[in-house]
Amino acid sequence: MAWDAVELLKELVQIDSRNTTSLRSGAEPAVTEGPICDFVRGLLVNLGFDCAVQFAAPHRPNLIARSGRDAKRPWFAFEAHLDTVGVDGMSIDPFSARIRDGRLYGRGAADTKGSMAAMLAALSRLVRDDHAPNLIFIGACAEETGCEGIARLELDGPPIDAVVAGEPTSNRLVTAHKAHAWFQLLCRGRAAHGARPEAGENAIYRMTDAIAWLRRTVAPRLAAQTGGGLQGSTLSVNVIEGGRRLNMVPDECRAAVDVRLVPGHPPREFVQALTEEARQTLGHNVECSWLHVSPGLETDASSPLVRAFQTALNRRGMASAPEAVSYCTDAGVLAARGTDAVVFGPGSILQAHAAEEFVELEQVETAADILEDAALAYNAART
Ligand SMILES: [Zn+2]
Numbered sequence: 001m002a003w004d005a006v007e008l009l010k011e012l013v014q015i016d017s018r019n020t021t022s023l024r025s026g027a028e029p030a031v032t033e034g035p036i037c038d039f040v041r042g043l044l045v046n047l048g049f050d051c052a053v054q055f056a057a058p059h060r061p062n063l064i065a066r067s068g069r070d071a072k073r074p075w076f077a078f079e080a081h082l083d084t085v086g087v088d089g090m091s092i093d094p095f096s097a098r099i100r101d102g103r104l105y106g107r108g109a110a111d112t113k114g115s116m117a118a119m120l121a122a123l124s125r126l127v128r129d130d131h132a133p134n135l136i137f138i139g140a141c142a143e144e145t146g147c148e149g150i151a152r153l154e155l156d157g158p159p160i161d162a163v164v165a166g167e168p169t170s171n172r173l174v175t176a177h178k179a180h181a182w183f184q185l186l187c188r189g190r191a192a193h194g195a196r197p198e199a200g201e202n203a204i205y206r207m208t209d210a211i212a213w214l215r216r217t218v219a220p221r222l223a224a225q226t227g228g229g230l231q232g233s234t235l236s237v238n239v240i241e242g243g244r245r246l247n248m249v250p251d252e253c254r255a256a257v258d259v260r261l262v263p264g265h266p267p268r269e270f271v272q273a274l275t276e277e278a279r280q281t282l283g284h285n286v287e288c289s290w291l292h293v294s295p296g297l298e299t300d301a302s303s304p305l306v307r308a309f310q311t312a313l314n315r316r317g318m319a320s321a322p323e324a325v326s327y328c329t330d331a332g333v334l335a336a337r338g339t340d341a342v343v344f345g346p347g348s349i350l351q352a353h354a355a356e357e358f359v360e361l362e363q364v365e366t367a368a369d370i371l372e373d374a375a376l377a378y379n380a381a382r383t
Pocket residue numbers: 081111112143167168
């Protein structure tokens with residue numbers, strides 16, 4: 001029997017899967033994705049999927065479930081992150097999954113349990129459909145702390161041909177988003193007694209020169225970049241620390257920088273070029289180290305995956321033009337591994353992380369239908 005997306009969503013929202021601890025921190029959180037991973041795994045086992053759980057870090061599971069029917073058919077994957085953001089500042093009960101006026105309220109309703117429920121409902125129908133592709137469901141941990149779980153996922157078995165990552169796009173087809181990079185700049189100087197600053201080299205002064213250069217020269221250049229239908233990369237220096245004592249010329253200063261680059265401008269190459277340019281422009285070394293990178297997304301509008309979604313959307317008279325968003329998703333990480341990827345799901349990004357998060361139930365049910373149709377259209381085009 002096919003599953004009801006709304007019933008699934010209710011159960012998913014009632015499971016606390018807050019992610020308030022990044023994998024990078026190495027700390028063990030009080031709440032993990034463990035219970036929701038177990039719940040979804042149980043559902044997929046009932047559908048006959050082969051399920052495997054990999055731990056991206058202690059107690060932080062990634063779920064990979066496969067249901068293959070024919071080696072000649074493509075592998076079509078549904079991916080949704082298992083975690084939600086925290087509940088601080090919420091003005092509603094985060095876990096009661098209350099339904100009112102056609103909306104379901106709660107943490108994760110839009111981001112991204114609405115998508116997950118629609119995917120599971122679609123899978124319950126596809127698994128019994130003779131025209132379906134080979135199917136995969138990936139439930140990834142730690143997306144909200146920077147797509148960390150999916151980045152640590154090891155995929156064995158047949159390669160994935162296409163993946164749809166579930167995020168609240170209001171059931172619009174997203175094929176492009178920015179890349180996200182955090183890096184740290186380090187300026188070194190020479191320590192000296194505060195009474196004789198001329199004997200030292202002030203690392204904070206070097207850093208302020210570097211930051212002024214980033215603001216005046218680099219940021220306007222980034223703002224003019226275009227790619228993947230997006231206009232304007234951005235840069236912001238968001239954390240700074242330096243100096244040891246008030247009577248000592250500082251020998252080190254660090255600044256952390258948040259960069260969002262439109263598609264076609266890979267973060268690592270950007271930062272490499274930036275470091276070289278800084279040395280030439282500023283006349284001293286600025287050392288750079290990575291804190292975090294999430295790849296961007298730019299999927300070819302003529303790819304079979306995009307066309308399959310457009311077939312499903314057009315059939316319902318819905319908008320089907322590929323769109324671009326400025327937030328990062330797990331789709332970027334999977335696309336960087338060579339899989340065609342799009343982002344699609346019910347709910348609005350405006351409700352994601354909100355004090356009163358909700359999703360329109362009609363959108364969840366429509367999403368399940370579109371996901372099912374897109375998988376069938378993809379299989380028909382590829383076999
Ligand atoms: Zn999300």
